[in-house]
Amino acid sequence: MTTDARALEAAQLHAEELRTTIRYHDYRYHVLAQPEIGDSEYDRLYRELVDLEEQHPELVTPDSPTQRVGGQAVEGFATxxxxxxxxxxxxxxxxxxxxxxxxxxxxxxxxxxxxxxxxxxxxxxxxxxxxxxxxxxxxxxxxxxxxxxxxxxxxxxxxxxxxxxxxxxxxxxxxxxxxxxxxxxxxxxxxxxxxxxxxxxxxxxxxxxxxxxxxxxxxxxxxxxxxxxxxxxxxxxxxxxxxxxxxxxxxxxxxxxxxxxxxxxxxxxxxxxxxxxxxxxxxxxxxxxxxxxxxxxxxxxxxxxxxxxxxxxxxxxxxxxxFPAEQAVTRLRGIDVSVGRTGVLTPFAVLEPVFVGGATVSLATLHNEEQIRLKDIRAGDDVIVQRAGDVIPQVVGPVLSRREGRDLEAFEMPSACPVCHTPVQRDPSEARTYCPNRDCPVQLARQLEHFASRGAMDIEGLGEQLSFRLVDLGFVRTLSDLYALPDRREELLQLEGIGAKTLDALFARIEASKRQPLHRLLIGLSIRHVGGETARALALYFGSMDALRAAPLEEIMGVEGIGPIVAQSVHDSLHDERTAALVDRLRAAGVRQDEDISARGGPLEGVQIVVTGALTQWSRNEIEELIKRLGGKVGSSVTKNTAYLVAGEGGGSKRTKAEQLGTPILDEDGLLEVLRDRGWTPD
Ligand SMILES: [Zn+2]
Incomplete structure (x- = not known):
């Protein structure tokens, strides 16, 4: 057989294979309405066949999917x-x-x-x-x-x-x-x-x-x-x-x-x-x-x-x-589990590298254990991977037809933490599995990385890699050890890949981080449910860590924008012995624990005011800003800590509550009067 003849035979075999595959997917798609692959993957197969038939026109058969659009009417519907x-x-x-x-x-x-x-x-x-x-x-x-x-x-x-x-x-x-x-x-x-x-x-x-x-x-x-x-x-x-x-x-x-x-x-x-x-x-x-x-x-x-x-x-x-294909099919090599800074175990996909959405992808999210079970994704499956824009690549689901004949095991969460080997616990209310060991080194390393991140204490140069090294080598056993690192300069210089210049620059940024305001510190402490918005609201309201720590639960709950679950988490966390000790050590290390409130000493300092109903002189934003600017605090509901309720038109339930508690109720002119009594004059 000549080389040409062999090439033609190979092309013919490949064309038949593509046709069989495309027909199968046509059937799933048009007849059963249960497609197994994404459109872009289908388009790729189809285009490959079109290209092949263009190169070898003699191979085109009348029944090729390129010669008709697939699909038959299904029983049950008239044609x-x-x-x-x-x-x-x-x-x-x-x-x-x-x-x-x-x-x-x-x-x-x-x-x-x-x-x-x-x-x-x-x-x-x-x-x-x-x-x-x-x-x-x-x-x-x-x-x-x-x-x-x-x-x-x-x-x-x-x-x-x-x-x-x-x-x-x-x-x-x-x-x-x-x-x-x-x-x-x-x-x-x-x-x-x-x-x-x-x-x-x-x-x-x-x-x-x-x-x-x-x-x-x-x-x-x-x-x-x-x-x-x-x-x-x-x-x-x-x-x-x-x-x-x-x-x-x-x-x-x-x-x-x-x-x-x-x-x-x-x-x-x-x-x-x-x-x-x-x-x-x-x-x-x-x-x-x-x-x-x-x-x-x-x-x-x-x-x-x-x-x-x-x-x-x-x-x-x-x-x-x-548009460029955002889905591709590749082999799922395995399912690994990572441990986050709050101890939650998250499974992720380890893939045969595949080019999709303009980049090569080898790791992808599987969301959580439940999604893996509901989609029946198993290690060894061929899976559809999706990557769109800046979104983290994700596994959409398995291509079940390609599993046939292979015995793949269903995924199970490990029974122990993959790092510290502590038996895991399940939180049934959130369907999550977590490592309960508070000394788990991976959790500490993740917390350190988060503490140093840009949104928190902003210590540039202290990223994932260095955080894990510092924890692994025992330089950091608790977050406050970070501030003792300059004392161990000589030891750190022995480490591979860390020069004196880099180290001193890092020390300077660690030193500078001590001046970050309270809300950055609150973000950095990895308290569950506390993100940037929450931290800012708490810092502005309480002004200092001491005031926040001393606050009863109901006062935290009363802060505008703080719900009961978040309040409970903040309260529990700050009353937890370990966190309390950590906060004390951070203070001893010289880390600032208050927030800039420009109106310190303002006419409304320490006064909590709740606003309700429709106002005429101010918008809701304007009056809240004014209260804060004068040192006051805006509460979300009337409690015994509320000094005044400013009520416009409407505002039923808060008014009733204020009446029950005997809280003074002011209209807008009444508020101006109070402000004047406190020595403030509008400009
Ligand atoms: Zn662990």
Whole structure:
């Protein structure tokens, strides 16, 4: 056999393999509505087959997936023959291919320029909606492009779909077809999955698959419960006089008839503008509440569209600019567990490195133990990995068909901490597993890293690596040891990779961190539920660590923006012996423990005021700012610590409470009077 013949035979085998794989996924997707792989992975397989057949045209068979669009009608729904086929769009993947498409159209229509209508391409399901005498008559899925399924009853349940187009005015044609995309908004998808998680059911993979499953329910009541949404994007066939002669005109006409259309559609004149539009949406895609996978570009004028016509199953007058793939399939080598600074064990995925979303990914989040169980992800599986923008890469789910014949074990949380080997505990209220050992070195190292982080004490140069080293080598056994490091300069200089210059710079920043205000210290202490906002609110209210430590629980709860769970956590933590001792040692080391409150000694110093109801002279923000500026504190509810309730119009329950406690109630003039009595005059 010649080399050429061998190469051809190899290509033939590979083409057959691709066809079998694509047919399988077509079946899962179109017939069962249970796809196993993401669209971008499917697109990649499909494109590989197209490329192979282009290189070896003699290998193309009539039954190749490239020669027809996959899918058969499923029992249970009647079949609807589309009067005009529902075409699919050709793709372009970058600016160069987009400009080539534009140049080709220019050549074909013998023009230098033409208007184009662009809109984000929703990752949903294309639908054919037929209206007769102004009323929604039938709706069908795309199916194989020629015949789809009659899902009229299900589509009727979508609230965005008008059952009557316009107000039945005579300007609407006898009958017409609207093409639209049905999709599931992301918040709805999250709501459904939260429900399923609570019921212990397997989670849905993504909004698109869930929408597909939802419109093909045999019981319309189930579809209705899913709250699907719709965008109309095109006018199909028209019986009688056509109302418009362009795509842009069609969108306006549809909008006027009450159809939802994309608010982001634009009519653009040059290919440069279109390219910029595509780049903008590639950047902003996460800002929408639905998934988009590209931008659809259409020639605006219908006359030009007719002139351009269709090749194969793709119109020449439109194209889809596809965004870079954000999903890929790779092998899950194993599931490891990390320990956080509060001791919580978090599983994560160790992957065969894979290029996705513009970067090589070898680690990905699995969220938590429950997600692994609900998605049935096992070490050794081929998994779908997703990486979008700056979001941490995540494992979407396993490709179950590739598990066949292999015996993979279900994941189990380790029974002991992977670092200190203390038996783990479970917190059933939060479904979390944690290491209860408060001397667990990994927790301390993580706490040290957090203490030094930019949002906390801001000690540049003390990152993850150095934190772990200092803990491992015994230089830090508790956070306050950090401030004793300068005394151990000679010992530290013995360590590999630490020069005198670096070390002295680090010492200078450790020294400088002693002057950080109280709220930074509170952030740095790794108290559960205390983030930046909470820490600032507490620091501003109490002014000093001593005042905060002395405060009873109910006073902490009374601080604006502090809920009962957070208050309890702060209170417990500061009354815990170890934390109290740590705070004392930090103070002894010279770490500042108060906050700058400019109005120290102001007329309202130490006075807690609660504001309620609608005011006339000030906005709520203005009066709260004024109280704080004068040294006062703004409380969220009336307690015995409240000095005054400032009440505007309304404000029922706080007023009642103040009356019960005998707290003085002031109107705005009353407040001004109190302020004047305390020696303050408005400017
Ligand atoms: Zn541990």
């Amino acid at each position: 609807i023959q589309h009067r005009e086929p529902m075409l699919s769009l050709g793709n372009v993947f970058n600016g160069e291919e987009l400009r080539a498409w534009h140049a080709r159209v220019c050549r074909l229509v013998e023009r230098d320029a033409f208007a184009m209508v662009c809109e984000p391409k929703i990752d949903g399901l294309a639908m054919s909606l037929v209206y007769r005498a102004g009323r929604f008559a039938t709706g069908a899925t795309r199916g194989d492009g020629t015949r789809g399924e009659d899902i009229t009853a299900n589509l009727r349940t979508i609230r965005a779909l008008p059952l009557v187009a316009g107000r039945g005015e005579d300007r609407s044609p006898e009958a017409f077809e609207v093409r639209g995309e049905v999709y599931m908004p992301r918040p709805e998808f999250e709501r459904l999955n939260a429900e399923r998680a609570a019921a212990g059911e397997q989670l849905y993979m993504n909004p698109r698959n869930t929408a597909a499953g939802s419109v093909r329910q045999l019981d319309p009541a189930i579809t209705a419960s899913r709250r699907l949404a719709l965008f109309a994007y095109q006018l199909g066939w028209v019986e009688g006089r056509a109302p418009v002669d362009s795509q842009w005109g069609a969108l306006e006409w549809l909008r006027a008839l009450g159809f939802p259309t994309s608010p982001h559609a634009r009519r653009l004149q040059t290919v440069e503008e279109v390219e910029a539009f595509c780049a903008e949406w590639a950047e902003r895609r996460d800002s929408l509440e639905y998934d988009i996978d590209g931008v659809v570009v259409k020639v605006d004028e219908f006359a030009l569209q007719r002139q351009l016509g269709i090749v194969g199953r793709e119109p020449r007058w439109a194209t889809a600019f596809k």
